[in-house]
Amino acid sequence: MLKQQIDLNTVKKEYQEKADALKQRLIICAGTGCVANGAMDVYEALVDELKRQDLNVTVSLQKENGKAEDGYYVSPSGCQGFCQAGPLVTVQPQGWLYVKVKPEDVAELVKETFVRNQPLERLLYKNPADDKIYAKQEEIPFYRGQNRYVLGDCGLIHPEDLDEYIAKDGYLAAKKAYTEMTSQEICDTMIASGLRGRGGGGFPTGKKWAFTLVEESEKKYVICNGDEGDPGAFMDRSLMEGNPHRIIEGMMITARAIGADEGYVYVRAEYPLAVQRIQRAVKDAEAAGLLGDDIFGSGYSFRLVVMEGAGAFVCGEETALIASIEGLRGMPRPKPPFPAQSGLWGKPTVINNVETLATVPMIIHQGFETYRKLGTEGSPGTKTFALTGHVVNTGLIEVPFGATLREIIFDIGGGVTDNMDNPDPNGFKAVQIGGPSGGCLTEEFLDLPLDFDSVRNIGAMVGSGGLVVMNRSTCMIQVAHFFMQFTQNESCGKCVPCREGTKQMLVLLEDIMEGRADQGTLDLLDDLAQAVLLGSLCGLGKTAPNPVLSTLKHFRAECEAHIFDKRCPTGQCKALAIPEILADKCKGCTACIRKCPVDAITGERKQPHVIDPELCVKCGTCAQVCKFNAIVGV
Amino acid sequence: METDTKLRKFGRVCEIVDKYDRNPSKLIPILQEVQKEYRYLPEEVMTYVATCLDMSPARVYGVASFYANFALEPKGKYVVHICDGTACHVKGSGAIKEALYKKLKLSGDKPTTDDLMFTVEAVSCLGACGLAPVMTVNEKVHGQMTAESAEALIDDILAEEADNA
Ligand SMILES: Cc1cc2nc3c(=O)[nH]c(=O)nc-3n(C[C@H](O)[C@H](O)[C@H](O)COP(=O)(O)O)c2cc1C
Ligand code: FES
Numbered sequence: 001m002l003k004q005q006i007d008l009n010t011v012k013k014e015y016q017e018k019a020d021a022l023k024q025r026l027i028i029c030a031g032t033g034c035v036a037n038g039a040m041d042v043y044e045a046l047v048d049e050l051k052r053q054d055l056n057v058t059v060s061l062q063k064e065n066g067k068a069e070d071g072y073y074v075s076p077s078g079c080q081g082f083c084q085a086g087p088l089v090t091v092q093p094q095g096w097l098y099v100k101v102k103p104e105d106v107a108e109l110v111k112e113t114f115v116r117n118q119p120l121e122r123l124l125y126k127n128p129a130d131d132k133i134y135a136k137q138e139e140i141p142f143y144r145g146q147n148r149y150v151l152g153d154c155g156l157i158h159p160e161d162l163d164e165y166i167a168k169d170g171y172l173a174a175k176k177a178y179t180e181m182t183s184q185e186i187c188d189t190m191i192a193s194g195l196r197g198r199g200g201g202g203f204p205t206g207k208k209w210a211f212t213l214v215e216e217s218e219k220k221y222v223i224c225n226g227d228e229g230d231p232g233a234f235m236d237r238s239l240m241e242g243n244p245h246r247i248i249e250g251m252m253i254t255a256r257a258i259g260a261d262e263g264y265v266y267v268r269a270e271y272p273l274a275v276q277r278i279q280r281a282v283k284d285a286e287a288a289g290l291l292g293d294d295i296f297g298s299g300y301s302f303r304l305v306v307m308e309g310a311g312a313f314v315c316g317e318e319t320a321l322i323a324s325i326e327g328l329r330g331m332p333r334p335k336p337p338f339p340a341q342s343g344l345w346g347k348p349t350v351i352n353n354v355e356t357l358a359t360v361p362m363i364i365h366q367g368f369e370t371y372r373k374l375g376t377e378g379s380p381g382t383k384t385f386a387l388t389g390h391v392v393n394t395g396l397i398e399v400p401f402g403a404t405l406r407e408i409i410f411d412i413g414g415g416v417t418d419n420m421d422n423p424d425p426n427g428f429k430a431v432q433i434g435g436p437s438g439g440c441l442t443e444e445f446l447d448l449p450l451d452f453d454s455v456r457n458i459g460a461m462v463g464s465g466g467l468v469v470m471n472r473s474t475c476m477i478q479v480a481h482f483f484m485q486f487t488q489n490e491s492c493g494k495c496v497p498c499r500e501g502t503k504q505m506l507v508l509l510e511d512i513m514e515g516r517a518d519q520g521t522l523d524l525l526d527d528l529a530q531a532v533l534l535g536s537l538c539g540l541g542k543t544a545p546n547p548v549l550s551t552l553k554h555f556r557a558e559c560e561a562h563i564f565d566k567r568c569p570t571g572q573c574k575a576l577a578i579p580e581i582l583a584d585k586c587k588g589c590t591a592c593i594r595k596c597p598v599d600a601i602t603g604e605r606k607q608p609h610v611i612d613p614e615l616c617v618k619c620g621t622c623a624q625v626c627k628f629n630a631i632v633g634v
Numbered sequence: 635m636e637t638d639t640k641l642r643k644f645g646r647v648c649e650i651v652d653k654y655d656r657n658p659s660k661l662i663p664i665l666q667e668v669q670k671e672y673r674y675l676p677e678e679v680m681t682y683v684a685t686c687l688d689m690s691p692a693r694v695y696g697v698a699s700f701y702a703n704f705a706l707e708p709k710g711k712y713v714v715h716i717c718d719g720t721a722c723h724v725k726g727s728g729a730i731k732e733a734l735y736k737k738l739k740l741s742g743d744k745p746t747t748d749d750l751m752f753t754v755e756a757v758s759c760l761g762a763c764g765l766a767p768v769m770t771v772n773e774k775v776h777g778q779m780t781a782e783s784a785e786a787l788i789d790d791i792l793a794e795e796a797d798n799a
Binding site for chain 2: 230331
C-alpha cells in the first residue's frame with residue numbers, strides 16, 4: 001500500500017483555523033521543575049473550573065476534535081525557563097504570565113482573566129528588586145534580557161502535538177532538505193552558518209557532516225547525544241521534553257546531509273519524561289509518514305530508535321556512547337579513527353548534541369545569513385544556559401554568544417543571593433562554567449563577552465552550558481574537590497592517568513582542606529594536573545584538572561590561606577575551623593569547661609569563657625553541651 | 635512447586651529476551667527491562683540472560699556492573715535519590731543526605747534499610763537544578779528541600795505504610 005504523503009500546508013491551515021477560532025489559550029508549564037511544584041494539579045483545577053463556569057473548554061486541538069468556537073484551550077508546554085517562579089501559567093494572546101500558581105488560586109484566576117478580562121494582579125510577577133509588577137511575560141527582566149531562539153517554542157507549543165509543531169513551520173526545513181537540496185548543499189550551508197557543536201567541544205557541525213559525507217559506505221548512522229551528564233545542566237532535557245519534533249527534524253536533515261538511513265536518540269536514564277516524549281514524537285512522525293520510507297516522495301528512508309542510557313557520565317563521550325548502543329561497557333576508545341570514519345558498528349556516523357540538532361532546522365529554514373546575524377563572528381548563534389546556584393532567578397535561559405556574565409547573572413538572573421535565599425548585592429564570588437571540564441571565574445571576568453574561544457582562553461569552557469553562581473560563603477577549594485570527586489567517580493578506569501591521577505589529586509585536595517598541605521602539595525598537584533591533562537585517553541580525563549587549575553589560578557589567596565595559614569577564609573572547611581565562643585551568647589555556665597577533654601577552655605562562672613586554639617583538638621564536645629548555641633566553628 | 639515458580643520467573647525473562655530477538659547488542663535494554671521486573675539483577679537471572687544471548691556470564695556481569703543504574707543487590711520499596719550535582723551541592727544537599735542517613739541508620743556503604751523499605755543514594759544531577767536542592771522518591775521530583783522537609787517526607791511515607799499494614 002502506498003502511504004499518503006503528509007501535506008504540511010494543509011495541516012498548518014487546518015490547525016491555524018482551529019487556533020484562530022479560540023478565544024483564549026492557557027499554557028501551563030509542564031517542565032520537570034513546575035511539575036515538581038504541582039503544575040499538573042493546577043492544570044486539572046483549571047480545566048474543572050472552566051467547565052464549572054460553563055465556558056467552552058478544550059484540552060486538545062487534534063484533528064479528530066471539531067473547532068472550539070469562542071473556546072478556551074488549556075494545554076501543557078515544555079519548560080518555560082523561569083523555574084524559580086513556577087508553576088507558571090501563560091495567557092494567550094495577551095501574553096500575561098502568572099507565577100507560583102496553586103490550585104486554590106484557580107477560581108479567582110478564571111474569574112478575573114476570562115470573565116472580567118483583566119490580569120489577576122496578585123499572581124503576576126513582582127520584581128523583588130523594586131517591587132514593580134509585570135503583566136506580560138516578555139517585559140519581565142528575566143525574559144527581556146534573553147533571545148529565546150532555540151528555546152522559544154519550547155514553552156509555547158504542546159509537546160505532544162505534531163500538528164502544532166507543523167503549524168509553526170515545522171518539518172518545512174526537512175522537506176526542503178529532502179526535496180530541494182543535495183547532500184553537499186546542506187553541508188555547505190551548515191559550514192557557512194558557522195554552527196559549532198553545543199555538546200561542549202564546539203566543533204564546526206558542517207565540517208563534521210562533510211567528513212562523513214565523503215566516506216563511502218552503504219550504511220551510515222546519525223546519533224543524537226542526549227546523555228547530558230554535566231551536573232548543573234538541564235538544557236537538553238528541556239528541549240527533548242518541550243520540543244521533541246525539532247530534534248527529530250534536525251536528525252532527518254543530518255541524515256539527508258550525510259546519506260544515513262538510521263538514527264539513534266540516546267537519552268539519559270534520569271530523564272524518563274524526555275524518553276517518553278521523544279518516543280511519542282517518533283511514533284507520531286512515523287504515522288504521518290515523516291519517518292520511514294520515501295520521505296516527502298524523495299525516495300530516501302530514515303528510521304529512528306530511542307535508547308535509554310543506564311547511568312554512566314562517560315557515555316556522553318561519543319565513542320563511549322557508541323559502545324553503549326552496541327551493548328558494551330561504555331568506555332571511550334582512542335581517536336582516530338573518528339566516528340565519521342568508523343562509528344556505530346564500524347560504519348561512518350555523525351554524533352551531535354541535542355541543542356546542535358535543534359538549531360539545524362532553523363538554519364536550513366531561514367538561511368545561514370539570518371543565523372549569522374546572531375552571536376559573534378567565531379561563535380554565531382545563541383547558547384542556552386542552565387542558570388543555577390546562589391542567584392535570584394534560577395532557570396533555563398538563552399542568550400546570543402557575546403553576552404557577558406554580568407548581563408546573565410545580574411540582569412537576567414536578578415543578582416546573587418545569600419544562604420537564606422535573600423538578595424545580596426555584594427555577594428558575588430564566582431561562577432562555575434562548563435561543569436567538571438570547566439572552571440570557576442571571578443569578578444574580573446564578568447564583562448568578558450562569552451564565546452567558545454574567549455572562555456577557553458581563560459582556562460575554562462563554555463561546555464554544555466551549566467552556570468552555577470556561588471556566593472561569598474562558598475569555599476572554592478571545596479568546589480574544586482567536589483568536581484574532582486565527580487570525575488574520579490565517573491572515570492571509567494580504562495586509562496591510568498585518569499583513573500589513578502584523579503584519585504591522587506583528590507587526596508591532595510583533601511590534604512589542603514584538612515590542614516596537612518604544604519608547598520610540596522601545591523607543586524605536586526600542579527605536576528599531576530599536567531600529567532592527567534596530557535596523558536588521558538578521552539575528554540573526561542583531559543579536562544578533569546580544569547576545575548582545580550582554575551581554582552589555583554583565580555583563587556590563589558584562598559588556597560594559600562588553607563595551605564600556609566591553615567585557615568579556611570569562609571569557615572566551611574571543618575578541619576580548619578577554629579572553635580570560638582561568642583561572648584554575647586555565653587552565659588558562663590562552665591558546662592563546656594567541665595566537658596572539654598583537653599582542658600582547652602577557661603573562664604570564670606557567669607563570665608564569657610574562651611577557647612585556647614593551641615590546645616583545642618576540635619572534637620566538638622563543647623558545642624554539643626552548650627545550651628546557648630554560643631560556640632561556633634566546629 | 636519451587637521449580638515451578640522459578641520456571642515462571644524465567645518465563646518472563648524469556649519473553650523479554652525474545653522481544654529483542656535475542657540480539658546481543660540489545661543487552662542494555664534487555665537488562666533494563668529485566669530489572670524493572672525484579673527491581674534488581676539477581677545473579678541467576680544474569681546467567682540465564684547470558685545463555686539466551688549466547689555470551690559469557692562475565693560479559694553480562696561486566697555491563698551490569700559498569701552502569702550505575704543496574705543494581706546487583708535488592709533495593710528498597712522506596713528509592714530516594716538525593717541530588718549532589720553542583721547546583722544542589724552549593725545549596726546544601728549534603729545536610730539533607732546526612733539527615734536521612736541518620737534518620738534511617740544508613741550510610742554510603744549501606745544504602746538500603748534491613749526491612750527493604752528505603753534505599754537512599756546520592757546521585758549527580760537529576761536535571762531539575764532550578765529547584766535545588768532536589769531529591770526524588772521513586773522518580774517523583776521534590777524541589778527546594780531542607781533537612782526537615784526531607785525527614786517529614788520520610789515520616790509521611792512511614793505513616794502511610796503503617797496505615798496500609
Ligand atoms: C566525558 C565527556 C562527556 C560528554 N558528555 C556529553 C553530553 O552529555 N552531551 C553531549 O552532547 N556531548 C557530550 N560530550 C561531547 C561528545 O563527545 C561529542 O563531542 C558531542 O556529542 C558532539 O556533538 P556536537 O558536535 O553537536 O557538540 C562529552 C564528552 C566527554 C569527553
Ligand atoms: S545539580 Fe541537582 S538537579 Fe542538577
